[in-house]
Amino acid sequence: MRVTQLFTKTSKNAPADEVAKNAQLLIRAGYIYKVMAGVYAYTPLGLRVVENIKKIVREEMNAIGGQELIMTNLQPKEDWEITTRWDDSVVDIWFKTKLKDDTEVGLAWSHEEAIMTMMKNYIKSYKDLPANVYQFQTKLRNEVRAKSGIMRGREFVMKDMYSLSTDADQHETFYQATIAAYKKVYDRLGLGEDTYVTFASGGAFTQFSHEFQTICEAGEDVIYVNREKGIAVNEEVLNDETLSVLGVTRDELTETKSAEVGNIFNFGTEKSEQMGIYYTDENDKKVPIFLGSYGIGITRVMGVIVEKFADDKGIVWPESVAPFKVYLVSIGDVATEADALYDELTSKGIEVLYDDRNERPGAKFADAELLGIPYRVTVSERLIADQKFEFTRRETSETELLTGKDLLDKLS
């Protein structure tokens, strides 16, 4: 992609109506566009990042047997009345609307009831289990107050997965597999080091649920961490009982702010019983299905990555999610050589954003840094004279001069 073809522009000024670092940088660099409070559009650049994150999540969910589907944003009232969750006093973030004939429908803030209603139609026998389904979906939540840029919006993309199992054992196997898969996801996203499986309040069926919390100053949560033991506890369940169950003492834990990037739940058979989702076992007995629910906030993860890695020059994307791998800068009248390099790199499948504008070097370098592309390659007359390319890493600013061959080796 050539910069001259991108309709988005970078801006030196941060928007006055955003304080969150992630929103300021993502808007300045042209990844997102603010439509209204807590509602952001994703430009071609932003969409590339979102899709890269989804790709990683998709691969890891598929690896543990998840089957991808896509539910709807319009949901019938009846599905939610069964579990009492249509009631605004039970769920206060509903967007609700009406069809032309006055039928009430809800806009999806979650898909638990929706997916279970659908699965009820298909899952009949123990032979159908276990079944694990997931989707990437836009969730609509009527939050009283949006904040923190794309880390807490009224509309956001979430991966939600649901496991249906015959019993606690089968459920537990998948639950543990999911924890392992999630760890791989956060590793691949570059967040592994600072992401903890965190004990949190668990609802009716289990003592705890597990949250995936990434240490992040901009996060909304407070957790207590012991790095050596790999234990983390959400402050909401930090008490003597929890500490004794986990076998740690209070003074072994360090308080830190964090962002919830994933959350997994064990529903047991509670929801199945409410919704009448039963299977027939080997003895022709009706048994309620064991349910699990597993979420990853895709766009929130994007915000967390910006928050954690950005420096004073701009965004720093991990290579795995970066919209492009290389930012190609031409300086002066070197279009022939720069075009040739662009063609060569792209023909080898390397994603290049080619700054072919008639701009001064400083402007191009500044944009390369603001955009956070992992590698910058510079072509200039004096470099051409030496038959070299300049190769600069965004994260460290480390720079080396490479021959064309060495450059290709580095990038492939």
Next chain:
RNA sequence: CGGGGUGUGGCGCAGUUGAUAGCGCGCUCGGUUUGGGACCGAGAGGUCGAAGGUUUGAGUCCUUUCACCCCGACCA
């Protein structure tokens, strides 16, 4: 939802005791320039969030309203 704050060209801002708006960036045209956000010249672009009111006169005062931000509460 409680408290606080802000709305003035695309973005960021300034507008003193009321007299129909100005700066930087960006944009357009011409020229020069090319290793850290270039320079010169010439331009385009806003009725000041909205509605109502006071006044000879309102971006400046009053009322209502909308939007946005922050703190708190809330967060399946």
